Amino acid sequence: MLFSRTFRDKWRPPLFLVVALVLCIMLLVPLAGIAFFRVYENQLIETTEAELIAQSAAIAAVTAQRLMENGGPDLPLGAEAAGYGDPGARSSTGDWTPVLSKLDLTRTAILPGRPEPVPATAGVLPDYSKTGRQLDPVLQETQKLTLAGFRLLDFNGSVIAGREDVGKSLAHVAEVRAALSGVYASALREREVDNPQPIYSISRGTSVRVFTALPIIVGDKVAGVVYASRTPSNILRELYLKREAVFWVVSFTLGATFVVGLIFVRAITGPIRALTRRSARIGGGDRDALKPLAIHGNREIHALSESMLDMSRKLFDRNDYIRSFADHVTHELKTPLTSILGAAELLRDGGNDLDEADRARFLTNILDDTERASLLLNRLRALARAESVDIAGTCRLADVVADIRAGRQGAAISFPRDADLPMSAENARIVLDNLVDNALRHGADRIDVVADAAGRDLTLRVSDNGTGISEGNAAQVFDLFFTTRRDSGGTGMGLAIVEALLKAHGASIRLASGGAGEGAAFELVFPVRPSSVY
Template identity: 50%
Template sequence: MSAQKWIGGKWRPRLATIVVAILIMVMALPLVGLFFFRLYENQLIRQTEAELIAQGEALAAIYAWDVREAGIPAERLGAPMPAEASEYPSRSTEPDPRYRPIEPSLDLASDSVLPTRPAAVAASLDPVFAAIGARLSGILDATQKTTLAGFRLLDPRGVVIAGREEVGQSLAGVEEVREALAGRYASALRPRIPDQPAPPLYSVSRGTKVRVFVAMPVAVDGKVAGVVYLSRTPNNIVKHLYGERGKVTLAAIAILGGTLLIGFVFLRTVSRPIYALMERTERIAAGDRTAIRPLDHHGTREMAELSAAFLDMAEKLHARSDSIQTFATHVSHELKSPLTAIQGAAELLRDSGTAMDEAERKRFSNNIVTDAGRLNLLVRRLLDLARAENLAPSGETTSMGAALALLPVDKRLAVHVEAGGDTGLRISGESAAIVLANLIDNSARHGASAVSLTASSADGKATVLVSDDGAGISPSNRDRIFEPFFTTRRDSGGTGMGLGIVLALLKAHDGTIRLVDSGRGTRFEIILPVA
């Protein structure tokens, strides 16, 4: 099994596998509805019952006409027909009494399939009804050749008077025939007894295994004059679909086309962007920085946002890596110079013995102390920078006046708050004091004698201007002042990390700082959220 399928010790399918499974399910839904819910089969059974009702009513009308023509007295007819309200319980209620339609009522899902129809029993045949049956036999035979239905004409006692078989035998014991002899329409589902084995494909259809039986009473002068007993096997669903193969083929093509369209849309909008993003991930992990660019196709808004977030994260990680590498190079350079000086002075003191006079020994010792102090200062400033870069906002607020009160008194510079000294700033007093202390120290190192502070607020942001009257910053150095370890006052103890600490503290509090033009000296613009 490939490593791509086993992630975290657990097997997970590919996206393409899930898509194919969904598409197969989509294509199978029509078949599930067709063969398992049997809706279509039930419709075929009701269609068969409706056709038998129509044929039975036509034959019943002919039968009734022959009975009237034969002049059979009422006492030789059967049971009285039920009252109008209950004559045919299955008939629909119609406002016009001239119409009494019989609606199909069989339901393959809810109606029980009765046992095989009981065999006919021997009985005596009434000659008058036998003559009527003989006259109608030709009509039954001709009708059966076209409709493929089975026909039996029964007299008022349930004896068969016309039909290919069972003439002269009684079917009065059959349930639906018994209902019809009482004047009520009846229908039933019974198992089909096939003349030959059905094709294997027919086994998927339940409707193939049943036969529809309809018993239609024949009414003459308000009495039952006989029964038209019909039966037929419903059309098989497979055979019917084959007969409608043109429409079925078009439906299958439509389903297949819709499924392929769904697959194409899914592939275009989901699968393809995901695989493209995976490929970009592998290239970025291998160090290919050209891969950090937007995808050619995003597909969906969520995928575009995910891609943008991922590529932004990758770009920030690369920038962070570059920053760390550059910072490590600067740190090693800054620490190497004093360490080399200390090592050289220490070796001279060790190897010179008594040949070195006291002044030289003192000079080398002072060099060691000075360089060690610089190393100590660098380490402290590195710690300050690390704390500033990893500082989490405390939610505290302060003002410039409160931050200045935390600073030690510096007699070298005069600090004036010209406006907005009480403007609330969303930064802790300690952090604000560190920012101001570093900026004031920079001003002092560059010959300033006074520093002025001005604050204003608008649109939820506070703007603080820190200005001095010093020598200013040369145009060649303006773009480098926030680089770590960049300083023009290294000889006077500058580490070049003060502005880096200021920038890190302000970023931690959603603030910014930049150098702005001024007529004289240096001016920094600080923007912070208003408290």
């Protein structure tokens, strides 16, 4: 793999960093508007070129008319027009020759600033000079309204109208040279700013100027060129003019980012950090940390925190259970082991001084206590199996009762109705056999097992006619190692095994008898109703 596991774990980003990254992305979203600004800026350039074309076309038409009026049929003309406009956009009659915008910020190269005019190699003809003087005031007034610069050139490229450049030549300029051949041309050139503003430096539109050169056609020949230029509108200037709207957009973006961050903190990062601190306290054994969190956040984190706290409670309970279990086991084993040790020491120290009766009594005590310890260990193994039992399978109540009857001759076990139990036959046999054994050891000679599936749950009521359970002992019958028959070999683990086994299957057991002398009755409740009860 590219990175080792240690490296990945060490550099795994914390949640707050992920949230910060998401917030930064949200803040960067408005910057995606730069792409829109770029498109909008390009649109401004295209619009500027289209406006210059329209204005130049009108000026070219007026100029052509004046030239024909001033020069008549003998008006000198330049080269034959190579054709201009968009041939693909002409009508079927050939009368429409629109000139379309060509400039594009993404494809058009930006040329250096316009070259300065040079002295003309040929003088301006009188008809052209007169036409220039006639139209110069019109160009000046047009410039005041459109902010565009116009120059009229004759077919040699000499300026005939246009401020201080009259009489000079612009024929060496690339776009003018193309227009003199009868082809419309345009260019983007660098714009020199005497006092540039720093904020404008990020806008390409303010540093360029649009130049157009439109041929003046008389007949089929070039009579001159309308050379126009204009600086596109600046996008930042447009934003400044709409600064109030921009302010509210920025305020909304920052406000939305703050709200999203607050939601993240309240719903995700805050609860997770609290849960992390709480788990550390629980790991240190602090039981006060089992209280619910003050802020749970979203549904998933709430479920995670509840699950973690519930698991922690179970671990604490399990730890308490193990500690109590170890204490009980130690206590229960200590008695027979002490008796065995004492009897063995007496046999060792007494030697030949002990008569056969005493020797036999000590050996009997050793055997009885050894048998009791062995029985206790067997019960502990049964309890361990009950707590980690496989809960799969089903069985029939009739089959389980038949097996118990075969193993306990003389036990009168009745069941009015058969039922399907949601546990394996082996586990069901362990449960019922312990209940039957408990009843028989308390004087019962009849046990009734009644199945009831009136509701969603299946209930088994196991009752007997034995001595019953006193009210004082009723609360302790399921406690581990609690027994009233310790002198006769009782371990106090039968009902604890039954309860653990049922709990593993999601079932429960409770004492339902009325008291001493009335027999014992237990109710076993299984949460899933079987397929049928007979």
